[in-house]
Amino acid sequence: MRPWLVLLAAFAGFLPDTAGNATAPQLANSSISRSFLIHERLNSANQWRDHVMVVAHRAGWKVNGVPVRAENSFAAIDHAAASGIEMVELDIRRSKDGVLVIMHDETLDRTTNCQGRVADWTLTALRRCNLVIEGSRQVTEERVATLAEAMLRARGRVLINIDNKLEPEALIEIAALARSLDMADGVLLKLAVWNAERLALAETITRAIGPDVAFMPILADDAVRDPAFIEEVKLTIQPPAAELVHWYRDAGAPITTDGGPLLSPRAQAVAIRNDAHLWINTYPITDRPEGMVAGGRGDYLALSTGRPEDVYGFFIERGVTIIQTDEPDALIAWLENQGLRRPYALTQ
Structure with missing residues (x-):
């Protein structure tokens, strides 16, 4: 492993847990919010390059490729918090009457026992839709939830990585909602950036949401290949992280051998500098x-190969310190075995 990946981690400062609502489960016997500590690590990359953060895709719904929980569910959020996962990714859409709700698809068909476009249902009607476990179609007791409810469920325990399925400007509304719930440090917003025009939009949005809400760019290597542009993005919006997309569209092609331009030595240097x-x-x-x-x-x-080092280890060797996965439990177990997880110090 490269030497700079084993920097000694240091953390200074704690904040009392402010999650007091009965609908937001608390850290047992602790006065410190775990999500605040996660937020601190998110904003201190160079202090924590020997700790790889784990993000549960759709909140964590699979084990060994098989759906075992409803995606974007409270059950998934609870499992993530209990498993030590840092963030849950939640997908956001809007009901007919304008309420932000948790739903991946444009329609209800795949993930609930209802049918039709989410945007055609009022929140009251959506409350009648039960979440199902994909594959088995097992109907759960959970109903379609609002973003506010999901935020309260996660508050104090895990961060929420927002996958916004709406117009980019909805991120401003989401930030305002987080702030109203005393969760400005509990969410991570993001936007795809691929040229100067999109960067200008990202800058406008970051100014509107305010400096207390974390925001990052999504950079894909079919459009972003120049480390100079990557640095321009980082200097313009000063994000704590950059989500990278390294495209592989042909199943018959060789897998990546170098991580592509977004994980080149120059791109890694940009990340460290910033x-x-x-x-x-x-x-x-x-x-x-x-x-x-x-x-x-x-x-x-x-x-399938029993060689997680060829996937997770490959990217960590190239500077990755956050991995979003459908297999968070397996990833955490491997990272811990490699000495790439550091406990969160919670005081009594």
């Missing part, structure tokens, strides 16, 4: 090549 994390997604996309957004090195290559 105290930012590099983030990769190893989860699969339905009916697409394994590891499509990770150069072919995805979760099920890691699990």
